[in-house]
Amino acid sequence: MPETTPKGLTRLAFGGDYNPEQWPETVWQEDVRLMREAGVTMVSVGIFSWALLEPSPGAYDFGWLDRLLDLLHENGIRADLGTPTVAPPAWFYRAHPEALPVTADGTRYEFGSRGAICHSNADYRAAAANITTRLATRYAEHPALALWHVHNEYGVPVSACYCESCAAHFRRWLTDTYGTIDALNEAWGTAFWGQRYAGFDQINPPRLTPTVGNPGQALDHKRFADATMRENFVAERDILHRLAPGIPVTTNFMTALSQCDSVDYWAWGREVDLVTNDHYLITDGRRTHVNLAMAADLTRSVASGAPWLLLEHSTSGVNWQPHNPAKAPGQMARNSLAHVARGSEGAMFFQWRQSRRGAEKFHSSMLPHGGTDTRVWREVVELGSSVDSLRSIRGTRTRADVAVLWDWQSWWAQNLQWRPSEDHDPRERADAFYEALYDRHLTVDFAHPEADLSAYPLVVVPALYLMTEAAGNNLEEYVENGGTLVVSYFSGIVDEHDAVHDGPYPGALRDVLGLTVEEFSPLLKDDRIRVTGPDGSELTGDVWSEFVVPRGAETVWTYADGLTAGHPAVTRHRFGEGSAWYVSTRLTAQGLDALLGRAADDARIAPRADLPRDVEVVCRTGESGTFLFAVNHTALDTKVPLDAHGTELLTGERAAGQVSVPAGAVRVVRLDG
Missing domain, CATH: 2.60.40.1180 (Golgi alpha-mannosidase II)
Incomplete structure (x- = not known):
């Protein structure tokens, strides 16, 4: 079995991305002196260094990296060493312009940013394997090496390419997936709009079309793009495992960032030796610490509950949002330790020394432009001491109370075009349900819909439009055996090919929920709908309503107005030894709290009234x-x-x-x- 903890790291990880190539070597001595003052235990190096390591084709310069790793080792600092394959050099693109990705409308990107890669390109794959082999051969035995860091943030900013190389690769992937063209035609429903194919050679990626294209094709292309990036990661990982055994291999995820929804992290979590994550506060007016907790819980869940590592976050403001406020005094430490509470084996940052040039020069760092006479630096030193005092928690696991179902492939399907309402945002529902559980002081595990759920008294399904038959059976078994299930609207609607389940809505869930939905009735923007209970309680919904017909479920709250007036809005179904709740509108935070309070009572989860909000x-x-x-x-x-x-x-x-x-x-x- 591969190692899963950074080699030689006996304390929690504390440090950040270190880019010494941006500075004269005379600065390096000062850097490591200050790292020791701050309590740094590990830094990430070499992630964007391909052009320095291989300045021209086949010509290599490892001398600067040799000196850097030696310096780190002499000062007791471990190295998370990157393979620089996220940023091929300019000379590579000059020789292989077809390695630059193409958009769906046929535009080819240019060199000059990062992550501009066609992952199907054979020349890129060969060059990436070569530089990875060179690094592994040279540094496998280096005493500073603790962890391999492959690539950087796969899927950001480009995951899918639509060039001819990708078209050919997509056809091969479809052939392997479906076997026959008849099976593909059935899965994609190509009888609609006369889209039937006579052979795989007739299929292209879902490029720009006059109106909406085939949703099955679009969904499979997202799976293909994700699988292609993962193929490239696995290729580099296997080189590193072969040439540098005993050193764990990772790549940094961005699990809860909606801008990185092109990656199925359930699949990726099985391929890395250590799950690592990058997290940045999204300053959109919401309670940023709730999203932080959600990201940490989701990352831990991708790691199957095992300890993971926060590989990047910020000491203060970032530079890439419309508004980038500084963190308040004490917030950096609070953010860092909140990640540790939820399973991280340390707190790493981007980056160590703040850049003077380049696109991220206004991104905060551990050592700011202002140097050591700054609030940020003083807080970094204090945090380093705090992290060191927590070394005894290494290897422990975070204890969860409830589970929330989460599936990236369902997001992909849900977010395709032409759905009943553009105002229904499945990610918003996931955030809202998570926040409601957070406010009830419940720690959350996220789970794949087909995972074993027997350990959880309560399972919540905030938005799961795509649900396989196996997932539906899994939820039936969970409730039948005594679990409590809460399901939100527009879940269980289609199968893995985006085909509506046979029979009434919500196909994969109608038996366990004890109801059918005759028709969706989305609300117009800014419309509100009242929902009342027999005890006189009144909740508010918007965005969505449904004509729900109980088939064994009891009505708990009823629509009081609108087209669906008199129909059930929230139901509860006793099924086997457990119960299943269904909510058919978008409730406010107050309504979600009322719903989850009732469901928590079913699940015998005691309230935590002794804890204040936040x-x-x-x-x-x-x-x-x-x-x-x-x-x-x-x-x-x-x-x-x-x-x-x-x-x-x-x-x-x-x-x-x-x-x-x-x-x-x-x-x-x-x-x-």
Whole structure:
């Protein structure tokens, strides 16, 4: 079995991307001195260095990297060494312009940014394998090497290419997937609009068409693009495994970033030795710490619950959003330790020293333009000390309360054109349900729809338009055996080919939910609909409503107005030993809380009324003990109750019955026993 923890790293990872090639070598000595002052344990190097390592075809210069790795080793700093295949050199594109990707409308991108790659191009694949082989051969035994970092953020900014090389590769992939053209025609429903193919040679990628193209073709092309990137990762990984055994291999994910929805991380999680993630706060007016928690929970879930590593986040503001505010004092540490609470084995940043040139020169860093006489630097040094004090949590696992189903391929299908309402955003529903669970102080595992769910008393399906028959059977078995299920609207509608399940909506779920849906009734923009309960309670919905017909389910809330007035809005179905809830409109946060409160009662999950809003409490457990993380995102001091006595690791103080958590701070209690 490959190693899954960075070699030689005996503490939590703390550091960031280090790009010394941007600076004279005279600066390197100062860098490592300051790294030691800050408590840096590992840095990522060489990720964008192909043009320096191979300045012309077949001519190599490893001297600078030799000196860098030696310097890091002499100072006790481990190296996460990149294969620089995200940024081929200018000379490569001059020799192989066809390696630049082509958009669906036929435009070929130019050299001058990053990630401009046709992943089907044979010349790119050969060149990537060559530079990876050279690096592995040279550095396999280097004492600084802890981790291999293949490529960078696959799928950002380009995942799919529509050139002739990709067309030929797509045809081969379809042939392997379907075997016969008849099977493909059946899966894609090509009888519609006369799109039937007589052979695989007639198929192209879903390039620009006069109106909407075939959704089955578009969905399969997304699968193909993802699989093609993954093929290239696996090719590099296998070279590294062969030439540098004992060194784990990773590539940095971006699990919860909607801009990176072209990657099926369930599949990628099975291919890396260590799951790593990049996370940046999206400053859109929402509570950014909730998305942070969601990203950490999702990354841990992609890692099958095992410890993972936050490989990039920011010390303060970024540079690529419309508005890039600085982080408040203390927020960097709070963000970092919130990731650690949810399973990360450290906190890494982009980047170590802030660049003076290039596209990201205004992106914050550990060592800012202002140097060491800055708030950010002082907070970095303080955080390094805090991270070091938590070394005993290494290898422990975060304990979850509930599961949320999540499937990237369902997002792909849902977001194709011509759906009942453009206002229904499945990712918005996932965020909303997660936030409602977060506000009930429940720690979430995410799960693939076909995964074993038996460990969870409550499973939530916020948006799962595409659901296989196997997934539907899995949910039936889960509820039948005593689980509590909550399903939101427009779920279970189509199969893996985007074909509507045979029979009434919601095909894959109608038996477990005990109902059918005769018709969708999306609402116009800004329309609202009232939903009332027999106890006089009133909820509000928008975007969506349905004509729901109970087939064994009981009505809990009813539409009070609109076209669906008098029809069930929220139902509950006793099925076997468990129960299944269905909500057929987009409820507000208040409505979701009311719904999840009822479902949590079914699941016998006790409420956490003793915890204030925006104070999260998460536990990590393992052979080294049980560690309670209390993260206070509020402006008020608070006290968090404890079930046992313990020692607070950041201050060294004893805690009995409760732990005091100052405003904006984090406390980590190692419980006795």
